[in-house]
Amino acid sequence: MAREIATVGVVGLGTMGAGIVEVFARGGLTVIGVESSQEYAERGRSILQASTDRAVAKGKLDEAGQADILGRITITTEYAELAPVDLVVEAVPEIMSLKHEVIGRLEDVLREDAIVATNTSSLSITEIAAPAKVPGRIIGMHFFNPAPILKLVEVITTPMTDPEVTETVRSLSAGLGKKPIVVGDRAGFVANYLLYGYYCTAMRMLESGHVSREDLDTAVHVGIGLPMGPLTLGDLVGLDVMHHISDVIYGHSRSPQHAPSTMLERMVLSGRHGRKTGRGFYTYAKVGSGQVVEDELTPTADEGHEVSSVAVLGSGALAQELVGRFEAGGLAVTHVADASEDLFGLAAVGLVVEAQDEDVEEEAAEELRDVDDLFAELGEVTAPGTILATVNTYSAVALAAISGRPEDTVVLRVHAPTPNGQVVEVGRTIKTSEETVATLRSVVTAIGAAPVVCKDRTGLVVDALLVTHLNDCVRMLDEGYASAEDIDTALLFGLGYPMGPFAMIDHLGADEVLAVAEELYSGTSGFQSHLAPSPLLVEHVLLEEPFLSGE
16 A cells, blocks of 8 residues: 655755756645755756756746646755654665665664655666665655656665555655556666667667768658667767766666677766767767768768659559559659569669569469569669669668669669658668768658668668567566556656557567568578567467557
């Protein structure tokens, strides 16, 4: 049964701590904030004032409401003033010795039944609680930044946590309008564990030269539909913070997917921490600014050749869509529904796209033109400079060799639109010419999509990141750590996803996700274990069972 909480304390009034103070005060609670010095106390007060001022300016809060919120808050440097609180949240820096010091000081002044919560995002709650005199009252209460806006609260228990404490914190969080999920103590908990698995994978793509920084962010923001790309996110949060949390999670999990990026470590050691230092993955107009300015890595606008005519080979839904998109983009389109027809009429077109429908019955599939034969013929009948592409899951390297025109041959991947737009990926080989790449960037832009250019590797960028991430979510569910509903809640309300990962799997089709997961696993050297499709994903596909009820 939950206890009643009327007065709370917060220790540490940086951006996160001050945000937690505001959440409690907005919820009608009396709040006592504690800082280590008067200077830091005033900084915390300024953060609260600025945050509520913004709310007033946006019409989300009137001046009387602001005064009411601020009137519930006392800011002090004296721990003794926390004596009457029912619950206190520590939000000091992520240093274990400092956490222990704070809890020791709290135990000197708190009532024995007062709850002590830690807002750590990565450290072990069990280790934080171990030296405490009353470890059963210590619990994780992980808010997400900005705390007044993001609704997720991860409530993290240890083997010692009193069940009444757990229910009290869960109930309090829900009463504040938050979306609490209750989980056990594990590195990264739910949201950060899943986020950093995807983030480290993205870092490896950039570090290996698989994709440029701009195209990586576009693939995630536009192609997957997340609020921002991984590099923009890292610069916003702080690369030092990202590196520290990656280290902590990997140190506990030893998951290959969470192995820290050496590139990220070098950037941190070089003082490139993101917006707060004026330079991270991108360069900013000034320290603390979010305005990106050009630097030595900013791509130049290479010129391709003009394409005024396109040929689309195939009769399926995607072929029909491409015909319409190219026509809407002002291009003259030749549609060859049956690729076995005479192709000599394509000699003068600027781009040929193979789009035969692979998703057909077995009998119909036998009637499709063999792609190897098709590209061999296209290499002969089209003029040098004509770009040869496929939107199906073939190897650009193999087709480039078969066509005899490696400088002109690529794969394209047309992704479904997201709320942020639509991505068309261009998979290139070591022989693809820069003119071909520049030309395709122009063509993709002309049809209203965002181009992403990368090496021709299994999954390119969008599928390689998204499906690996979704598979990781299923693995977490299979381990019994959190429910599908709680995982969806965590990523929806903590990370701003457009839909939860299990809602996404049910929407895309678990069979489609599994098919790509199997390609990624078999298409990497050494069959890396962390890429193996989760047995639970296979089970849901074979039994045709959605992950979420009511789907």
